[in-house]
Amino acid sequence: MRLRFTLLALVAAMTLALGSLVTGCHSAAKPSAVATKHYPIRGVVVELDATNKSVLLKHESIPGFMEAMTMAYRLSDPTVMSELHPGDKITATLVTDQDADGPTNMRLTDIVVIAQARPDYKPTVQYHEPAPGDSVPDFALLNQSDKKISLKQFRGKVLLMTFIYTRCPLADYCPRLSRNFAEIDKSLSTDAGVYGETHLLSISFDPTYDTPKVLRSYGGAYTGRYTQEQFGHWDFAAPTTDEMAKMEQFFGLGVTPGDNGTLQHSLSTLVIGKDGKVVAFYPTNDWTTDEVIAQIRKAATA
Template sequence: MDSMKWFFRNAVFAVVLIAVAGLAGCGKSTERLGSATQTFTIKGTVLAVDQEKGELTLQHDAVPGFMEAMTMPYKLERPEMAKEFHPGDIIRARLLVDKDSDGIYHHPRLNEIAILAQKHLDVTPTANYHVPTKGDAIPDFEMTDQDGKPFRFASLKGKAVLLTFIYTRCPIGDYCPKMSRNFQAIRGMMQNDAAVRDHADFVSASFDPAFDTASVLRAYGKNYVGSNDFSHWQFVRPKDDKTLKAMEQFFNLGATPESNGSLTHSLSTVLIDRDGHISEWFPGNAWSPADVYAKMKALTAK
């Protein structure tokens, strides 16, 4: 659909609303029959946030099969989520639009919003989130691994460690699944380099421990590890809710439950040196496996 048709249809819908409002005073039904909800994927930059209206003004790319690139406001299906966004954030979301029997689109709104890049690093401003910084010591959070055994980050000292955060039900390919594919790619790069392979480990930590039990993590991890050997790539979960919140805040990881059971969340990946300190932090999903492999290789040589 071109932009003129979009605005025309919205203009028609505005007229329909006015007409229906007039009929309501006469006791006639305002229900529009035959409407169906269609879904699209939308990506763009937040230009403005209206918390009172629960609305984002988005400068977005073309939405294939629906509309051209443009700038316009969108309601959030969960208005209270507006506080978690800032002008300048780059997001991807599901765009829901109702199409009535006359072919008119109306009530566009966003849900399942993923922040691809953050203008401000505090995804959840109501909490005191820490920005991971080079030289920070990694807290020895109490975790359990894919076998249900205790796991502590201190056990990995002496190795270069790449740590990321996932939840196994994540439906967005560019989010948790991409982090796992990136880890898989880096492990592949080091298979023929024993000097790196033997001094490097990977950790994928779940921020959805209620669902991601040890057995779930094991099944998920096996898909990426390719075997039952988790000696160099462990899948872990926080021991309890207190540890989960502390972990999220230290690694600047925002996660908000959606009504459908999914989580709207940010991304956080950390390269840890052999002394257990942060070497580099990678927010978002734009980092390259080849670049990170080179950084890991440099750490293992020290």
């Protein structure tokens, strides 16, 4: 698909027309169990990810669906990647599947560049992308039991770590990660040897709301043991606000405050070896529990 460079006025008219079509779709018959939705979207390209065929887009609000935010979206046609640049203003169609849990499998199509980037455009923040072999710095956290913990204390064990926030409304993001972690935790528990050599850690980047009490309730719900959960193998924790910024930059995690308590964010999941070094880094949500379990088992028995 080739990008079309159009006048802003023409694009505005097309956006209004698409908005009318979307409104018409909403007034149609009730959707089936899994329905496909289309929304017009416009924003500024922040970053391109050729590896994962996605674009980090700072976009305007999508009426009836999503507040203005910065989020990574897959490209339906990855060949357009070569024609996009950070700072480009674009319009596109956001396609998403909708089921009982909410929107999933979001991707962009029909991309139109309406204003090209400045030649001197540079991202305002440079994030470190963890790579295998990187030594992970120590960070202090407060866990679901109101106890201070740190990454350093997990040295000697293989640590599976990810970032979430408990109010995340997107089924494909934090809820999916937590469901995957629950599956991994259950699988590892069947092997006492490996279980004792591993630990799971979900870190909230919303420390103001995600207090120990909130994290305890959230974690217990995902393990399925609720108030009986002892959290011996899986911690839920949050850093201080000051420490959070440092963690975001080291672990390649972009977090931007939105409206009504929402947070726009990227994803960051890691397997960290017993020596405190990165074994594997997953910057998206498309990893499988089987592949991560294999990485954990390999590192635990090394």
